[in-house]
Amino acid sequence: MRYWLMKSEPADVSIDDLATFPEQSVAWYGVRNYQARNFMRDQMTIGDGVLFYHSNCKIPGIAGIARVASGAYPDAKQFEQSSKYFDAKATPEQPRWFNVDVQLVKKIALIPLSELRLHPELARMRTLQQGNRLSITPLDPDEWEFITARLVHA
């Protein structure tokens, strides 16, 4: 069992959008970074804990708890010529990009990035490191525990 923080732009898929989807689940399409891809393809398993993070928006922060709901499978968007995620070098026989399904567990009161920065317990979190841009980062179990037990107010 691993823990992850996954960034989504709410203008694209927000926590409220996720709640309206079938099974309250979404294919985590559009990851075009190899390190983030490898996390999904090689390390995620069904049931892993996910912090659903809103990025590139007015108040960035953790917006909900979710879970990994599938193994990795090829990202359909890499084959769609009209998609901004189209990749001409990818083929169904040799897919380059993968995603997992992410399912809502519960929406929470937003924990702003500015609050996360206040807690020394979270000082080592990847997402809080200067210059970090990875959209998927692993969380230490103690970071997960601290956030879900101490900072979450449903």
Place this chain on the structure above:
DNA sequence: GCCAACGTTGGC
């Protein structure tokens, strides 16, 4: 909308 930080691309 600015811009720092970082990843990727491609010429050599």
Place this chain on the structure above:
DNA sequence: GCCAACGTTGGC
């Protein structure tokens, strides 16, 4: 295989 140029991310 180096590295400059370019594109993207994402907080502010």
